[in-house]
Amino acid sequence: MEDYVIEMLHITKEFPGIIANDDITLQLKRGEIHALLGENGAGKSTLMSVLFGLYTPEKGTIKKNGKEVKINNPNDATALGIGMVHQHFMLVDIFSVLDNIILGAEPNKCGFLTKKEAKKKVMDLSEKYGLKVDPDALIEDITVGMQQRVEILKMLYRDNEVLIFDEPTAVLTPQEIDELMKIMKNLAAEGKSILFITHKLNEIMEVADRCTILRKGKYIGTVDVNKTTKEELSTMMVGRHVKFAVDKAPANPGAEVLKVENLCIKSKLHSKDAVHNVSFNVRKGEIVCIAGIDGNGQTEFVYGLTGLDDIKSGKIILDGEDITHKNIRYKNTHGMSHIPEDRHKHGLVLDYSLEENMSLQRYFEPEFSKAGFLNKDKMREYSDRLATAFDVRSSEGAKTIVRSMSGGNQQKAIVAREMDKDHDLLIAVQPTRGLDVGAIEYIHTEIVKQRDAGCAILLVSLELDEVMNLSDRILVMYEGEIVGELDPKSTTLQELGLYMSGAKRDRVKEA
Amino acid sequence: MKEKTPFLKRPGVQTALASLLCAVLGILIGFIVLLLMNPAHAAEGMWAILKNFFKYSNNTKNLMYYFGSTLVKSVPVILCAEAILFAYKAGLFNIGAAGQYTVGILACVYTAVALHWNWFFALLAAIVAGAVWGLLGGIVKAFFNVNEVIAGIMLNWIGLYLTNIVLGRETVMDTTKSETYEIVKVNPSGTLPGFLQGLFGGNQYMTIAIPLAVIIAILIKIVLNKTTFGYELKATGYNKEAARYAGMNAKRNIVLTLVISGAISGLAAGSYYLTGIEHFKIASSVPGMGFNGIAVAFLGGLDPIGAIVAGLFVEYITLGGQYLNTNYFNPQVADLMVSIIIYLCGFVLFIKHIFNKNKASVGAVNANAVTDADAAANEAAKSAIEKTKTPDTGAEKEV
Numbered sequence A: 001m002e003d004y005v006i007e008m009l010h011i012t013k014e015f016p017g018i019i020a021n022d023d024i025t026l027q028l029k030r031g032e033i034h035a036l037l038g039e040n041g042a043g044k045s046t047l048m049s050v051l052f053g054l055y056t057p058e059k060g061t062i063k064k065n066g067k068e069v070k071i072n073n074p075n076d077a078t079a080l081g082i083g084m085v086h087q088h089f090m091l092v093d094i095f096s097v098l099d100n101i102i103l104g105a106e107p108n109k110c111g112f113l114t115k116k117e118a119k120k121k122v123m124d125l126s127e128k129y130g131l132k133v134d135p136d137a138l139i140e141d142i143t144v145g146m147q148q149r150v151e152i153l154k155m156l157y158r159d160n161e162v163l164i165f166d167e168p169t170a171v172l173t174p175q176e177i178d179e180l181m182k183i184m185k186n187l188a189a190e191g192k193s194i195l196f197i198t199h200k201l202n203e204i205m206e207v208a209d210r211c212t213i214l215r216k217g218k219y220i221g222t223v224d225v226n227k228t229t230k231e232e233l234s235t236m237m238v239g240r241h242v243k244f245a246v247d248k249a250p251a252n253p254g255a256e257v258l259k260v261e262n263l264c265i266k267s268k269l270h271s272k273d274a275v276h277n278v279s280f281n282v283r284k285g286e287i288v289c290i291a292g293i294d295g296n297g298q299t300e301f302v303y304g305l306t307g308l309d310d311i312k313s314g315k316i317i318l319d320g321e322d323i324t325h326k327n328i329r330y331k332n333t334h335g336m337s338h339i340p341e342d343r344h345k346h347g348l349v350l351d352y353s354l355e356e357n358m359s360l361q362r363y364f365e366p367e368f369s370k371a372g373f374l375n376k377d378k379m380r381e382y383s384d385r386l387a388t389a390f391d392v393r394s395s396e397g398a399k400t401i402v403r404s405m406s407g408g409n410q411q412k413a414i415v416a417r418e419m420d421k422d423h424d425l426l427i428a429v430q431p432t433r434g435l436d437v438g439a440i441e442y443i444h445t446e447i448v449k450q451r452d453a454g455c456a457i458l459l460v461s462l463e464l465d466e467v468m469n470l471s472d473r474i475l476v477m478y479e480g481e482i483v484g485e486l487d488p489k490s491t492t493l494q495e496l497g498l499y500m501s502g503a504k505r506d507r508v509k510e511a
Numbered sequence B: 001m002k003e004k005t006p007f008l009k010r011p012g013v014q015t016a017l018a019s020l021l022c023a024v025l026g027i028l029i030g031f032i033v034l035l036l037m038n039p040a041h042a043a044e045g046m047w048a049i050l051k052n053f054f055k056y057s058n059n060t061k062n063l064m065y066y067f068g069s070t071l072v073k074s075v076p077v078i079l080c081a082e083a084i085l086f087a088y089k090a091g092l093f094n095i096g097a098a099g100q101y102t103v104g105i106l107a108c109v110y111t112a113v114a115l116h117w118n119w120f121f122a123l124l125a126a127i128v129a130g131a132v133w134g135l136l137g138g139i140v141k142a143f144f145n146v147n148e149v150i151a152g153i154m155l156n157w158i159g160l161y162l163t164n165i166v167l168g169r170e171t172v173m174d175t176t177k178s179e180t181y182e183i184v185k186v187n188p189s190g191t192l193p194g195f196l197q198g199l200f201g202g203n204q205y206m207t208i209a210i211p212l213a214v215i216i217a218i219l220i221k222i223v224l225n226k227t228t229f230g231y232e233l234k235a236t237g238y239n240k241e242a243a244r245y246a247g248m249n250a251k252r253n254i255v256l257t258l259v260i261s262g263a264i265s266g267l268a269a270g271s272y273y274l275t276g277i278e279h280f281k282i283a284s285s286v287p288g289m290g291f292n293g294i295a296v297a298f299l300g301g302l303d304p305i306g307a308i309v310a311g312l313f314v315e316y317i318t319l320g321g322q323y324l325n326t327n328y329f330n331p332q333v334a335d336l337m338v339s340i341i342i343y344l345c346g347f348v349l350f351i352k353h354i355f356n357k358n359k360a361s362v363g364a365v366n367a368n369a370v371t372d373a374d375a376a377a378n379e380a381a382k383s384a385i386e387k388t389k390t391p392d393t394g395a396e397k398e399v
Helices: A044-051 A074-079 A097-102 A115-129 A144-157 A174-189 A201-207 A230-238 A298-306 A328-333 A343-347 A354-358 A376-389 A407-420 A437-452 A464-470 A493-500 B011-037 B039-056 B060-089 B097-114 B119-144 B148-167 B209-226 B228-238 B240-245 B250-273 B289-299 B304-323 B332-345 B348-355 B360-364 B367-389
Strands: A004-015 A018-029 A033-037 A059-064 A067-069 A082-085 A162-166 A193-198 A210-215 A218-224 A256-266 A273-283 A287-291 A313-318 A336-339 A425-429 A456-461 A473-478 A481-486
Touching: A004 A044, A004 A193, A018 A033, A018 A044, A018 A059, A018 A193, A018 A210, A033 A044, A033 A174, A033 A201, A033 A230, A044 A162, A044 A193, A074 A082, A082 A144, A097 A115, A097 A144, A115 A144, A115 A174, A144 A174, A174 A193, A174 A201, A174 A493, A193 A201, A201 A230, A210 A230, A218 A230, A230 A437, A256 A298, A256 A456, A273 A298, A273 A313, A273 A456, A273 A481, A287 A437, A287 A464, A287 A493, A298 A336, A298 A425, A298 A456, A328 A336, A336 A407, A343 A407, A343 B240, A354 A376, A354 A407, A376 A407, A407 A437, A425 A437, A437 A456, A437 A464, A456 A464, A464 A493, A473 A493, A481 A493, B011 B039, B011 B289, B011 B304, B011 B332, B011 B348, B039 B060, B039 B304, B039 B332, B060 B097, B060 B209, B060 B228, B060 B250, B060 B289, B060 B304, B097 B119, B097 B148, B097 B250, B097 B289, B119 B148, B119 B250, B209 B228, B209 B250, B209 B304, B228 B240, B228 B250, B240 B250, B250 B289, B289 B304, B289 B332, B304 B332
Parallel strands: A018 A218, A033 A193, A033 A210, A082 A162, A162 A193, A287 A456, A287 A473, A336 A425, A425 A456
Antiparallel strands: A004 A018, A004 A059, A059 A067, A210 A218, A256 A273, A256 A313, A473 A481
């Protein structure tokens, strides 16, 4: 008989109108790394929430060490030794590493903290599993990779034996990813059992022993990783054969559209500039990509460029015109289109209908309003036209409240709006974030089409595959500065990673 | 795609049903309170409140007169509700409506009584005063990012004491009665022109304020739904960041919204005090009208027309208290009942949620709105409780 530490048997979880988990079985062996693979909306999060006691399944049982258990809330899960490293770390920035690790399980004597023993335990664990941390450093001062190690130590400190990693590599550089893979293997070798949630096939191939695949809430299968291939996994995940590369002809750049000169933007968090002395240009018919690890000034840079935030100094020139101090409306109506990083925060008014969102950048134009009154018929026509052209699907057409649409269709609506609007420059920030493979393919094709139609495109992306596949030129941003310009055809992922982590830089810092 | 939404699934219908349910529940709980106070006469008391002015049904003239009084007294609370829902659509919780209403009283009573202004200019003064009070809140919100609720509450008190100081002067305050002089006596041109007074049993308080309130409600409905300004306001209210991203001028819109909201609150004061039905007394707390407006706005489902219905209903129940037999009951039972209904208003969205339970998309009921509604209901309930504790600020004419 197999030695399963956790078994989730025939789990069914329904939400009104949708079956999120339909008879799913997941069995985790002791000491294995088990990957959970699936697209967005496949039901991975629901399944993990069930394991964590956040949802109660309609059907199915959960067993721990062969014995049936009831998990009604996260405390039950913790008591059973199940721990989770969240995608977005749950750390207190101004606390030290040690304080964060003991938080919630503070060792004490009559209410007084006894940190000495805690520190010893943490250091022992750190050594045993090769998790290098400085227990006295503040979280805000350490790298993302180290923060993740703190999260892992938090679970080990609580003597958890089942560790769930929720898309742990999204925020890491290639080097940090390698490091994490090593740590995971160490943990498994020491007898910990790991559930690894991801949609990155390379990582599964490298580290996992077995892999369970979900698709649209259904259980597709569990395979031994060393007996399968990347292609087979992706076909199981998506249900059809997927193209990994983007079809595109070589770029044919024309005149300069955007020119950024010595742009500096103040940071809201610390006294250093969030963006420092950034200069580059984007020409007609090319896709320039700003690559970098999350939090290296890309967001601030885009906010400054588009006018969402103030800039400290520098110049922004669009089509030969200095637009540095123009307001957002002016930029929007003078050639700048912007697919924002956060579609819920900026891109859409979720409680507005699709038609109202489609005209969000144009409602004031004579075509859509007269003497301050909206022309709702025109808005509807326009929305229907865009929805057809860009394949935006919704339950009730133009009247659909956008909140009820799927993430992919929401994103397509934004893409449609920004691409149809009169523009010379398209700023696309994380345009495929959180989308499934099909929608990603579609949006990439549209972006290439825009480029070929003579549009200048500034892509900001954290996804390395996207950076390598889509762009014609790569600028790497590290700590608010452009540290290198690379040609995607002649560079490697490893080299890109060195730039992204700050290990390598080309340009000398200007005084 | 042109499929018609089933009647019961239409948001408007659901809001109306939910509001109705709250009202019925409120009355039921009110009845329970009556039972606890005096079981023998509870049914009789309940009937008196509900029957209200219809007890005069054998005398058409009296019936119409008291119906008119209910209309007159509904106008300010309806207008305050309009002011509040207008700002709320733009994402601003104008709790300062109470203060804007108060300075509206200051402006219209002072100009009508002390300066002998004509009603039109006195009403205009009330509107301008309310707008200025709204502007103050709007400026600190837009340019210094001061929460409009905090600014509003502070401005409420500033407005109250300013009004006490100015209207406490001997030129306006009849010190023997300690209330402001009757406008009709000192400045007949200061009262609003009559409206269908003959039809309403010669009720001298029936004025153009009533059609005016309806016109304002319709105007607000049009502005919110048909204009680019309304589109911007609602976009800002739903998602401020997206509005900014779309290039809308958030600061201008915040200021403008609070100015308009304040102007309507000021108008509410003018359209009440300039009828002569109410006189100002030195007050130790901010008049509850603005707070009750919050409740009426939510009971009306945040719809300008719904607010009219809700305002009439709330005023009907409140005035119903006067028909209670005072040997058995304290007339404030009606206020208590209104408070309960108002409290239940917080559940309007919750009840709508239950209606839609089998619809997946509503899983995302705006949690924010629920808490806001709750806060509003609590605030209104508080003010209603305060009302029972402290003497009413206005000396209501005996009906």
